[in-house]
Amino acid sequence: MNSTVDSNNLREEVRAWLTQNVPQDWRQAMTGTDQDAFVKAQRDWFNKLVAAGYATPHWPEGWPGGGRSLADQKIIYEETARADAPRLILFFVALYHSACTLMEWGTQEQKEKYLPGILKGEIWCQGFSEPNAGSDLASVKTRAELKGDRYVINGQKTWSTMAQYADKCLLLTRTGKSEPPQGGLTYLLLDMKAKGVSVRPISQITGDDEFAEIFFDDVEVLVEDRVGKDGEGWAVAQSTLSSERGLTLVELTQRMRYSLAKVAEVMRERGRASDPAIRKELGALIAKVNASCALADQYLLKRISGTEAAGDASIVKLNYARTLREFTKLGMSISGLQGQYFEDFTRGGSQETGNWTVDFMNSYNWSIAGGSDEIQRNIIAERMLLMPREPKNWQLS
Amino acid sequence: MSASNTYQRSDAESQLIELRDSARQVLSGLGLAVNEEKVWPIVTDLGWLLVGVPETLGGLEQGVTGSCAFHAELGRSLAAAPYAAATIAIDAICHSTLANQQSLIERFATGEIVTASLAESAVAIASNKVTGTMTAVPSADKASHVLVCVENSELVALLSLNQPGVEITARQTWDTTRRLFDVRFADVALDETLTLASGADAKTLSSRISTLRDFALAADAVGGAEALLEMTVEYLKTRKQFGRPLALFQALKHRCADLKMLISSAEALLNDSLSRVGNQLDGAQAVAMGKAAKYLACSVYARVAEESLQLHGGIGMTSEYPCHLYLKRALLNEHLGSGNYELDIADHFLS
Numbered sequence: 001m002n003s004t005v006d007s008n009n010l011r012e013e014v015r016a017w018l019t020q021n022v023p024q025d026w027r028q029a030m031t032g033t034d035q036d037a038f039v040k041a042q043r044d045w046f047n048k049l050v051a052a053g054y055a056t057p058h059w060p061e062g063w064p065g066g067g068r069s070l071a072d073q074k075i076i077y078e079e080t081a082r083a084d085a086p087r088l089i090l091f092f093v094a095l096y097h098s099a100c101t102l103m104e105w106g107t108q109e110q111k112e113k114y115l116p117g118i119l120k121g122e123i124w125c126q127g128f129s130e131p132n133a134g135s136d137l138a139s140v141k142t143r144a145e146l147k148g149d150r151y152v153i154n155g156q157k158t159w160s161t162m163a164q165y166a167d168k169c170l171l172l173t174r175t176g177k178s179e180p181p182q183g184g185l186t187y188l189l190l191d192m193k194a195k196g197v198s199v200r201p202i203s204q205i206t207g208d209d210e211f212a213e214i215f216f217d218d219v220e221v222l223v224e225d226r227v228g229k230d231g232e233g234w235a236v237a238q239s240t241l242s243s244e245r246g247l248t249l250v251e252l253t254q255r256m257r258y259s260l261a262k263v264a265e266v267m268r269e270r271g272r273a274s275d276p277a278i279r280k281e282l283g284a285l286i287a288k289v290n291a292s293c294a295l296a297d298q299y300l301l302k303r304i305s306g307t308e309a310a311g312d313a314s315i316v317k318l319n320y321a322r323t324l325r326e327f328t329k330l331g332m333s334i335s336g337l338q339g340q341y342f343e344d345f346t347r348g349g350s351q352e353t354g355n356w357t358v359d360f361m362n363s364y365n366w367s368i369a370g371g372s373d374e375i376q377r378n379i380i381a382e383r384m385l386l387m388p389r390e391p392k393n394w395q396l397s
Numbered sequence: 398m399s400a401s402n403t404y405q406r407s408d409a410e411s412q413l414i415e416l417r418d419s420a421r422q423v424l425s426g427l428g429l430a431v432n433e434e435k436v437w438p439i440v441t442d443l444g445w446l447l448v449g450v451p452e453t454l455g456g457l458e459q460g461v462t463g464s465c466a467f468h469a470e471l472g473r474s475l476a477a478a479p480y481a482a483a484t485i486a487i488d489a490i491c492h493s494t495l496a497n498q499q500s501l502i503e504r505f506a507t508g509e510i511v512t513a514s515l516a517e518s519a520v521a522i523a524s525n526k527v528t529g530t531m532t533a534v535p536s537a538d539k540a541s542h543v544l545v546c547v548e549n550s551e552l553v554a555l556l557s558l559n560q561p562g563v564e565i566t567a568r569q570t571w572d573t574t575r576r577l578f579d580v581r582f583a584d585v586a587l588d589e590t591l592t593l594a595s596g597a598d599a600k601t602l603s604s605r606i607s608t609l610r611d612f613a614l615a616a617d618a619v620g621g622a623e624a625l626l627e628m629t630v631e632y633l634k635t636r637k638q639f640g641r642p643l644a645l646f647q648a649l650k651h652r653c654a655d656l657k658m659l660i661s662s663a664e665a666l667l668n669d670s671l672s673r674v675g676n677q678l679d680g681a682q683a684v685a686m687g688k689a690a691k692y693l694a695c696s697v698y699a700r701v702a703e704e705s706l707q708l709h710g711g712i713g714m715t716s717e718y719p720c721h722l723y724l725k726r727a728l729l730n731e732h733l734g735s736g737n738y739e740l741d742i743a744d745h746f747l748s
Contacts, residue, residue: 283739294669381650
C-alpha cells in the first residue's frame, strides 16, 4: 500500500467534497446574526459533516467516519482550513472532549448511552472552571455528595462555552478533601435538563455571549454516569484536555496563514499598500505565521511518531497565542480609526474574520483559555528547561 | 484513538543524526569559540565539507539539511571556521557545469580554503575583467579562491585571491568568532576554467547561493540560540540570591520559557522550509522561504542573546564569560545576508 498515494486521494476527495458542500457566503450570513441563527447553521453544517464522515475521523474504527490515522485527520483539518469552512464550534466539546474521554475511560454502557447522541447532534459543554478555580483547576469546589446510587451536586461552574445550548455536561466535582487537591476529584456526566441546573450566559467584551455560568442546586447524577472511579477525576480530566492532540492548532495556524491575505486586503482598503513601515511589519508577521504552522505540523508529527516530549504542546499553544495576537493587532492597527467604529461581527470563524478589533479581542481566548500563557510558561520552564517549581508553603507575611 | 500510526526514520535521517551527534561531541571537546587553526583541520579531516555534496561527486548526499545541521553545531560552539562560506562555494561548484568539478571539490574539501561573501557584494564585469568590492568574506587571507556573483547575475565564478589586482583588507568586527575581510578587485582577469555559470544559469545559481546563505545563517542562529539558552538556564539554576536559586523566580522562568518558545518556532520554520525546498533552492518561492527562515532565526538569536546578557547580570558583562561572544555573533548574523528581509518577504507575498 502506498501511503502517499492514499493521502493524495483523501486530500482530493475531501477538497472536492468541501467545494461542493461548504455553505456559500456563510461568513456574510453569519455576520450580525443572532445566536439562534448561528446555532441552526452550525447544526446544518454538523449534519453534513457527520453524513460525509468528516466530523469523526478521530473516532475508532467501527464508528461512522472513524478509524483514520492522525496523518489523515491532519489532511481533513488542513483542507477544512483551506476551504475556509465554518468551524464546528458548537460541537467541539461533544466531538473531542466528550467522545475521547468516553473512548478512553467510559464503560461499554456509557459509550452506548452517549456516543450515538453525539452523532445525532447533542451539544456538550465543559464544566471544569470555577470562579476560584481557573489556572488552579485542581482547587474546584463544586461538591458532589454520594447518597446511595447517586451524587448530589451543589456549586457553580463558569466560562463554559455554549452551555446555554448544551444538552450534556462534562463535570469535574469535588468528592473528597485528600491531599494533594487533585486526589479528591470525581468526573461526572450531567444532563443539562436535570432539575436544579440553571445557566446564565456571560456577556463578553465583544458583546457576544459565547460562554456561560452554570449553577447546581441539589442536582442528582446517577453513579452509573461517573467516568472513572471516585477520586480519579483529575486523571480523566487530563485526557479530556489533551483529546484533540494538536489537530486544532494545525487547523487554526493554517487558517491564520490563509488569512494573511486579509492583511493585504486591509492595507489596500486603507491606502497603506505601499507604506514601507507596514510592509515591513507584514514581512515579519508572515515569517512568524509560517513558523506557527511549522510548529503545529511538527508537533503532530511527533505525536504520530510517538516522540512527543513534555512541554511540546505548551510551546505550540503559547506560540500560536502570541502570533495570533500580533496578527490581529497588525490588522487592527492598519484599520486605523475605521477599525474603532463598531461593526457587526461574524460567528463561526476563528480569529480571522477581518473585523480586526473583534478578532483582536477574541485572540485573548487563546492566551487565557485552555491553560493561560502563564501556565504554559510554567510548564515549559519546569518540564522542558527543568527549572525548579515554586515552593509550596506560601504564607502571608 | 486513531488507527495505527507508524513512522519509520529513513536511513538518511538516521545517518544525519549520527553525523550531527558526533560533530557535537567533537566540538564540545574543543571548547567554546575554538579558533580557526584548531578547528579547520578537524572540519576537513572529518569530511564535514562533504556533507551536502552529492554522492556522485564523492559527498555524503545529505543536502542542505545536512549542511545546516553542521552550521547549527558550529553555531552552538561559536567555532571560528569559515565553514558557511566554504560550503556555499562548494555547493556552487557542485551545481556548475565545470569539467573539473570533482577535482575542485576534492581540493576545497581537504584543506585548501574557498570562501564566499556572507553579505552584499558589488562586483561588475567589463571585457572579461572583474572590478568591485565584496564585503564580509570570511578568512579571505587564508583562502585560495573566492566565489563571486557578478551584478545583475550575469556570471558566477571562482576567482583566485593570489593575483595582481586583488586587495584583501581585514575588518575587525565586534564578533571575534569570525574573521571577515573586504575583497577588492581592480581589473582582475577572469579564469575561464573557473566560470561556474553565465547568462540564465548564473541567475539561477546566484539565487541558489543567496538562499543557501540564508539557510546557513539561520541554522547558525538556531544552534547558537539553543546553546546560549541552555547556558543561561544552567546559570540561573546555580546562581543563588535571596537564599534561593534564581531559577526559582517566576519572572525569570517565564522569560526563559518565552525564549525557548521563540527558538522552537525559528527551528520549526527552518526545518519545515528545508524539507519543502529540498534541493530546489532557486526560484522565488525558495528565496522567500530562505529569507523568512533567516529573518526569524537571526532576530530570535539576537533577542535570546540580549535577554541572556541581562539574565546573567554582572558576570555577563565580563569578557571571560562567553555570554558576550554569543551576543556579538548574534548581532552580526542579523546584519549578514543581503537585502531588507522583512520587506523582501512582504514583497514576495504581495506580488
